Amino acid sequence: MKKNSDLLQRRAAAIPRGISTALGVFADRAENAEIWDVEGNRYIDFASGIAVLNVGHRHPRVLDAARAQLDRYTHTAFQVAAYEPYLELAERLNRIAPIEGPAKSILFSTGAEAVENAIKIARAATRRHAVIAFSGGFHGRSFMAMALTGKTVPYKRGFGPLPGGVYHLPFPAAHKGVSVSDTLEALDALFKSDVPPEDVAALIIEPVQGEGGFLPAPPELLTALRDIADRNGILLVADEVQTGFARTGRMFGIEHHAVKPDLITVAKSLGGGFPLSGVIGRATVMDAAEPGGLGGTYAGSPVACAAALAVLDVIEDEGLIERANLLGTRARERLLAFAQREDLRPIGHVRGPGAMIAFDLLADRGTDAGPDPAATRDVLQRAHARGLMLLGCGGLGESIRLLFPLTIPEAVFEEGFALLEEALRRPD
Known part of the structure; x- marks a missing residue:
């Protein structure tokens, strides 16, 4: 043994x-x-x-879907020969995502990849460079995702310099002594001292911080951010990598609030154990990148897409x-x-x-x-x-x-x- x-x-x-x-x-x-x-x-x-x-581990319906796909093909690269499981999953995500108006989706492999591409899309759509994130937030270990992450040890120490144009606000939590007013005052100060709002492409926030301590974003904060984003042409990105797919008692964590984001990043439980992630967003925003500007060799694996379709069925049926x-x-x-x-x-x-x-x-x-x-x-x-x-x-x-x-x-x-x-x- x-x-x-x-x-x-x-x-x-x-x-x-x-x-x-x-x-x-x-x-x-x-x-x-x-x-x-x-x-x-x-x-x-x-x-x-x-x-x-x-x-759960090895859900029978997820395994059956993956096996059926394995018997057909495992990889073509979507950029070489497209396949229906990717298309069908994108259509389903577009239908269920809390996005205002028509939505489109693109698939990747990891949560960090989804975050990186959400920022690429936001920059392409706004022609701006800056991004605002939150202390305590976690968005991944690749370079832009690491810059967005609001915790230095162990995620940033020894890896600098990180990409510029990233700013952090305090995340409100009553038991930590940080109020929504504190956060909004910090944002106002940021606009006055460090970056003007017309240079900001996106605000990215987890509806419930994951690594930061499972801290729910207060409704009044999200309402204020949506208003500030609308008034200044900034895109609001909900990082749902950990909160998505029924974990919070909604399909998406942001659905606990009346606010609708412009872009949503998804991963983790979407694939039911298979590597899969994506970005869902307003169609006009998602179309901002030029053909060839987005993608990845393994992005949206057909086996993972088949598994994800079964995951969505299980969430609904069970x-x-x-x-x-x-x-x-x-x-x-x-x-x-x-x-x-x-x-x-x-x-x-x-x-x-x-x-x-x-x-x-x-x-x-x-x-x-x-x-x-x-x-x-x-x-x-x-x-x-x-x-x-x-x-x-x-x-x-x-x-x-x-x-x-x-x-x-x-x-x-x-x-x-x-x-x-x-x-x-x-x-x-």
Whole structure:
């Protein structure tokens, strides 16, 4: 039998240390919300491959769709010979996306690719260069995406200089002491001191910050940004890479608000485990780039497109939007109950729409208590040791995020929370 320890030694010799792994184990097989490593140890998956598996590992309908496509062809490059799965997926995304007026979509492979191309499209459409993003935001590890990301360590340190024309605003969060007024005042100051609005191509924002700590964007902020963008000819980009496809209790996270963006980036759970991303946007904006200006050799893989069409069917047929709200409500109730218990570590700031839930480990009890990143690291390690896959997040690493598949069986959901409860127990 293979051993994790042996594979870890091979990993250290063959793979650079710049890519980290949350658990020191190697996966052997997976099913829905469970993973088994090469030694046969079982894990309940509350990470979903970083929000990729809203429909669970190896959903039968997704696998059937991928197999059927494998029997036809695996690659032509859409720029050489187009194929219908790409077209059909684009048509479906255009129908369901909260875009004002006619929409068009283009497909890629990764979330960072989608973000990079959204900025390309915005610049082509506006003939402007500057982009405004938010502190704590995460948009990827390629160069423009890295510049947009609002966190230096570990994402930016040692990789400069980064692309210019990128500016950051504070992201509002009440428990961090940042209000919507603070953010809008910072934007006004930015326009006065650093970049005039007529030079700004786009504002990019996650409806719920992912890596930044699962912080929902306040409705009044999005309303104000939409108004500012409209008055100044700026495009509003919703980065839905982590929030999309039922995770927040809507198909898209931005649908919790009345605001409609000009462009939407999608990835992660769209492909159901296959690499796939895209940009959806207003047709007139999407057509701004010249023929040949957009694309990629593997962009919009036919196998991934077939899988994504099945993912959309599963979300609809299995009622996963409704299930996200149901599971999220139960998760928040359980966490709020944990927060009242003296035998568990202090937690607070339970937050997030639908099944995109996070909470913070605190230094002490009470809403004014500061964060405790060391406690968060300890809880994650204890959870992993007990067979629960969890991920941290937040600017200081103080938060724990819950990203269980929306298809998780009831018994596995309950077992996962029992393991989380054990991990949260105060050390002896």
